[in-house]
Amino acid sequence: MKQRTLLSLLFLLLSVQLQAQKWVKSNSTHTSTSYPKSVERPKxxxxxxxxxxxxxxxxxxxxxxxxxxxxxxxxxxxxxxxxxxxxxxxxxxxxxxxxxxxxxxxxxxxxxxxxxxxxxxxxxxxxxxxxxxxxxxxxxxxxxxxxxxxxxxxxxxxxxxxxxxxxxxxxxxxxxxxxxxxxxxxxxxxxxxxxxxxxxxxxxxxxxxxxxxxxxxxxxxxxxxxxxxxxxxxxxxxxxxxxxxxxxxxxxxxxxxxxxxxxxxxxxxxxxxxxxxxxxxxxxxxxxxxxxxxxxxxxxxxxxxxxxxxxxxxxxxxxxxxxxxxxxxxxxxxxxxxxxxxxxxxxxxxxxxxxxxxxxxxxxxxxxxxxxxxxNNIPAERYTTRAMVKGLDSLLSQKFQLKKAIVNIMNDQVIFDRDVIENNKIDFNAVKTVTINYLRKQRGISNAVDLGNLQNTTLPTELKTRLTNGYNPKLSGDIQIISNAAWYNSSSSSGIGHGGxxxxxxxxxxxxxxxxxxxxxxxxxxxxxxxxxxxxxxxxxxxxxxxxxxxxxxxxx
Structure with missing residues (x-):
């Protein structure tokens, strides 16, 4: 009985080994040709x-x-x-x-x-x-x-x-x-x-x-x-x-x-x-x-x-x-x-x-x-943000007694002097809210949004994504100005540009x-x-x- 069991086990092991050898042989061609001999690239x-x-x-x-x-x-x-x-x-x-x-x-x-x-x-x-x-x-x-x-x-x-x-x-x-x-x-x-x-x-x-x-x-x-x-x-x-x-x-x-x-x-x-x-x-x-x-x-x-x-x-x-x-x-x-x-x-x-x-x-x-x-009867205009800096300076001085709180408007972004605002112990969010409300009333401006609070801003998804992708917290400005379609920010009466x-x-x-x-x-x-x-x-x-x-x-x- 023991001898018969031992023979059965030997037969089983031999069968498994033969099947494994057949599998390797049958798949060896597939394995070697699945990958190129060298990576193909252009010159x-x-x-x-x-x-x-x-x-x-x-x-x-x-x-x-x-x-x-x-x-x-x-x-x-x-x-x-x-x-x-x-x-x-x-x-x-x-x-x-x-x-x-x-x-x-x-x-x-x-x-x-x-x-x-x-x-x-x-x-x-x-x-x-x-x-x-x-x-x-x-x-x-x-x-x-x-x-x-x-x-x-x-x-x-x-x-x-x-x-x-x-x-x-x-x-x-x-x-x-x-x-x-x-x-x-x-x-x-x-x-x-x-x-x-x-x-x-x-x-x-x-x-x-x-x-x-x-x-x-x-x-x-x-x-x-x-x-x-x-x-x-x-x-x-x-x-x-x-x-x-x-x-x-x-x-x-x-x-x-x-x-x-x-x-x-x-x-x-x-x-x-x-x-x-x-x-x-x-x-x-x-x-x-x-x-x-x-x-x-x-x-x-x-x-x-x-x-x-x-x-x-x-x-x-x-x-x-x-x-x-x-x-x-x-x-x-x-x-x-x-x-x-x-x-x-x-x-x-x-x-x-x-x-x-x-x-x-x-x-x-x-x-x-x-x-x-x-x-050709298609709505379009030129506008400039230069005057907006003066207007904002005047408004922030009146509202918060802040002097020169804005560094510049650059790349359609308002850049605040954070030190000026902090030294005067003024709520930065309040300053941004006043600024946004002012900008939204300006000619040629479609919207103005707080770049640091985009997740709570109501905007079309595509536009919000693009603003998010462009916002670098260490380098970007604080408020993004969005012009009307086909309106161009320029103080010149000739030439044209891009950026929107x-x-x-x-x-x-x-x-x-x-x-x-x-x-x-x-x-x-x-x-x-x-x-x-x-x-x-x-x-x-x-x-x-x-x-x-x-x-x-x-x-x-």
Whole structure:
């Protein structure tokens, strides 16, 4: 009996062992092919941010675009049609930071282009760093770094994922348009010095400019563009998607008596290199410089992924001066379209078509000039908050005997001098209540809300979310002013800007093209913060440490 039981147990153990061996054998093929032999990534990622590009520019000028520029993007790429900025204010520094961090001002610390810092008692510029020095110029335009950016970027994460073997190079006419996308660990970030006309950097990145940058600077390319003047690319009467050429609400260059074409720029040769930023040639120069970076830094030449961040800033300068309905802005985008086509052709040739991943987006949009809207029977006005500071000072002095309790109204936020209020032993909540009631009665103001008490404020969910995402308790002001739709805060009678939450400022383009991207589009709502999350998923790397976005599943599934 015992012998029979022992044989049964041996038989059972043998059966289990055989079944296990069969299972391993049958599943060994599946196990080895579930994961790739190596992680697939493109040779190069190109991030292309167009400063102040509204989403509708993709289609308003579509019929005039070439096949190889914006049309190639739309037809060969994947367009995320409903991409929005999820915070306030919609400004350049915030936009570049959010695209590359997947974060928002509440977390990343870049709450505006400049803000009042109570710890130092003065305004702080977003990329200011007095500890760094200019490289490539004798000016102080290079005393910059990403020090104020409190989280990392997708470019930092690519550096980490490749053990710092993948290169990151960032380029823009604006310092903030270059520094913030490059992140903390970029190999190089270059921007334009208006004093000398040079491309420069800071000691945060290097001690001396590379030879190829010095050689390019020696050419004084800006002067070559100035010599061309600025006339329309095509006959002026073909710009049927734009307003009249000479209108009072468009800005003028120094010495001009009219805002119409042609714009004579020869006067700037050797004298005012800052002016290249206000011409479409600034975009051309930026892209040409980026091509040289690809060539001289050997970007996309090996199996380790590199990242080239490009930001075109001239679109913003032209847009501010002339507005989104001007012939100047249409001409700028038609020229940018040709520049894009040349960039794509260059990348196809040097990196290889299908070997690079390209995406285009914008840091913010722009409002229509109120005068343009009014003459077409659409309600819009200009207003200014300058007089509101005096009015509030007078009111708070009368109500609470407070003198100079307001530091400023900046970025549409009221900033109080907390020390003045505390030293006078005045209830801060009472001061804020009086201020809010005053602001809500002002012309052009839709609402005013206490940023420190948003949870108890009645607002549409989307607006409350954007205010929350933009509020940094250490840096932000105390009360947010919300203007009426299409009303613009400006003491000038010409030009236009951005900064609000309305769609003209917050609806941005987002198109991916190239490596592993199938043509198509989605009308699902996504946000600027989803860009870096999507890149992380596509590249199989970690999201930036402050990222709150989600991958765009139509691109990653």
């Amino acid at each position: 190069l990622v190109v991030g292309f941010v167009v400063d102040q590009m509204r989403w509708d520019y993709l289609y308003r000028f579509y019929d005039r675009y070439s096949k190889g520029g914006f049309k190639r993007l739309i037809n060969d790429g994947f367009s995320v049609e409903n991409t929005f900025i999820p915070y306030l204010p919609t400004q350049t520094a915030c936009g570049h930071s959010s695209i590359y961090t997947g974060s928002v001002p509440a977390l990343n610390g870049i709450i505006a282009n400049s803000w009042y810092d109570p710890t130092i008692g003065r305004d702080m510029y977003c990329t200011e760093d007095k500890d760094e020095k200019t490289v490539g110029s004798t000016s102080n335009a290079g005393q910059m770094s990403p020090k104020n950016l409190q989280v990392n970027t997708i470019t930092d994460e690519l550096r980490l994922a490749t053990n710092f073997q993948g290169k990151v190079v960032s380029i823009s006419l604006k310092d903030r348009g270059s520094i913030l996308p490059g992140g903390h660990s970029a190999n190089a970030a270059y921007w334009h010095d208006g004093l000398t006309g040079n491309w420069i950097t800071s000691t945060h990145y290097m001690q001396n400019l590379p030879t190829w940058v010095n050689d390019y600077n020696a050419l004084k390319v800006s002067d070559q563009f100035f010599a061309q003047d600025w006339n329309t690319l095509y006959p002026a009467n073909t710009y049927i998607n734009s307003d009249s050429d000479d209108v009072s609400y468009e800005g003028k260059f120094k010495g001009e008596t009219s805002s119409s074409f042609p714009h004579i720029t020869k006067q700037y040769i050797g004298k005012n290199y800052e002016m290249i930023k206000s011409l479409p040639y600034g975009n051309t120069m930026t892209i040409d410089f980026a091509k040289l970076a690809v060539q001289n830094e050997n970007l996309g030449k090996d199996a380790i992924t590199d990242f080239l961040a490009i930001s075109c800033s001239s679109t913003d300068y032209v847009g501010h001066q002339y507005g989104p309905n001007s012939i100047e802005i249409e001409d700028t985008y038609l020229r940018l379209d040709k520049d894009l086509e040349e960039l794509f052709n260059y990348l196809d040739k040097t990196v290889g078509k299908g070997n690079y991943l390209f995406f285009i987006s914008a840091d913010h949009g722009v409002a229509n000039a109120p005068e343009f809207l009014k003459k 939450w309305y769609n003209y400022d917050s609806h941005i383009p987002l198109v991916f093209m190239g490596w592993n991207v199938k043509p198509g589009k989605t009308n699902k709502t996504y946000y600027m913060t989803d860009i870096s999350a999507t890149l992380a998923a596509m590249l199989h790397i970690q999201m930036p440490n402050g990222c709150i976005g989600s991958p765009i599943i139509e691109l990653t599934q």
